[in-house]
Amino acid sequence: MKHQQFSRFGSLALCTLLTLLSINTFDKVFSLNKSDASYSNTAIAQESVGDTIGNQVYKKASPGVVTVRTTKGHGSGFVVSEDGLIITNAHVIKPVPRDKSEAETYNPNEFEDGVTVEFPNGEQVNADVMGFAKGGLDLAILKIHRKKNLTVLKLAADTTAKVGDRVFALGSPLDKDNRDTFTPGNITRIDSINGRIQHDAVIMPGNSGGPLLNSQAEVIGVNTSGIGQLNSGMNFAIPVSEVKSFITDFEKNDISPVSTLVSSVKKQKFFTIELDGRIIEASLTKDDYVSRESKKFVKLYQFQGQAGQKIAIEMISENMNPYLTLYQQVENDEGSYFKELASNDDTGAGNFNAQIVTTLSKDGVYIIEASSSDRGETGDFSLSATSQS
Incomplete structure (x- = not known):
């Protein structure tokens, strides 16, 4: 979520949340003018081969990526079922405390149970917050009603992502009006224990909850945070294996009704x-x-x-x-x-x-x-x- 991110290290880190990207690469961003498009979009230029692959990925994935708007700010998300299930970050729906004073009054039960979802063409619909991942995992699931045949993003196989692979981020950085922004990069590291993906595709506040895509336009992760004032490759995504497990838990009615981000931190x-x-x-x-x-x-x-x-x-x-x-x-x-x-x-x-x-x-x-x-x-x-x- 714009201006709000979650730190890994508990009470010490609660004082210093909001450590997200503020990257000075806007001079590289240009508009893609397409005669058949009813909305604007942006992308970062790369070599000719990358442009061809990237354009294919963008066209295939873009209709299934949304902006998630709350009264506190906004984030990104993506469609995982034709009837309107959407994945985003938990902190997009229920921001974590930014300092000690907010931590003292933090109530996980206080959050908006309904949010606004905006598609790339500008269409806005209401969505219900269905629940959150357990164990402090930064995922939430939303549901749009009375919408059918939505574009669904395919989830990649768990082990397909490799260091060096080309990846693409799609979301709404910095401002909700920047929806449908597409940035390329590469996987720079994969944690051998938890599978967390580190990459250097530019992400900024507002990209949270959006998909990290491979060259087949499949979701390999959910963008959740970026570190530093420059795009140094310290951007992170929750692996698709965790997303699949969360969706399975949702289908089994085994998810949390409230965000578990802060409750897991207090024990550190x-x-x-x-x-x-x-x-x-x-x-x-x-x-x-x-x-x-x-x-x-x-x-x-x-x-x-x-x-x-x-x-x-x-x-x-x-x-x-x-x-x-x-x-x-x-x-x-x-x-x-x-x-x-x-x-x-x-x-x-x-x-x-x-x-x-x-x-x-x-x-x-x-x-x-x-x-x-x-x-x-x-x-x-x-x-x-x-x-x-």
Whole structure:
């Protein structure tokens, strides 16, 4: 949703939400004049081959992509059934708190149960909010009534997306009048654990809930957030596998009546770790915070790092498969966000322990996420962090 995004890291991050793209690439955007079109649209120019593929994707997908309008702002969405089911982000319907004061008065039950959906040709219809994904997943489902034979976006097979693949974002960035904006890019990373897609197709506030498409105009993900003041490739999409599971849950009447984004955040707790090699004995249990993205139990540790400092982080366990992720807290004019720097599953062949060795680029706060490679796995572990310089 425009000017509102959800951070991964709980109460600390609740103070610094709204870390979305504000990318200065408008000089690359031009209007596509089509004699048979009854509305305007935009696209970013690419090489001739890309234009041909992109134009085909755009023509096929555009009629099924919508703007989702609420009294608080707007986002994007896409049609998944001929009779009017629409997928969007949960935070488009129920924004998360932007600061501590909003967090204190946040009520997940207070949201608009009806929204306005606008198609690329300008047609506006009402839609009911049918529910939200459980477990903090940033998805919601809407229903248009008395509409038939809508253009449905096809959902891609779960494992078709690969790093380097050409992708396309379609949505309504910045302003609801910018509906039907089409931007190309490539997949730059896929998280090996949760399948989250990182890409460099330009997305901005308002793109939230819109589809990330492959070259066959199939949905491979739902755009949910972007990071940074420039288009640095740090844009993220929920994988299509999660979308399919959510639709299945909806059909089974097994979804939440309210957004679960904030409820999952309140359980997070940060522990302090020193870079002195001291071993911390800990464990992952079913009482620990569950990552809304990976659905894994995690423990979070923070430390103060210095530019040029070489550090080694090691996680050892005899009864589970450790997984480490290192983040840097990055500050900007609107607040802060957490940038992933490195991750590690296995130290080496036959060694299932996790280790990260890296040199820090800046002074500041860093976060270690200690978890397991497998969802729902619990067990004891030892964690240490050492400064080697």
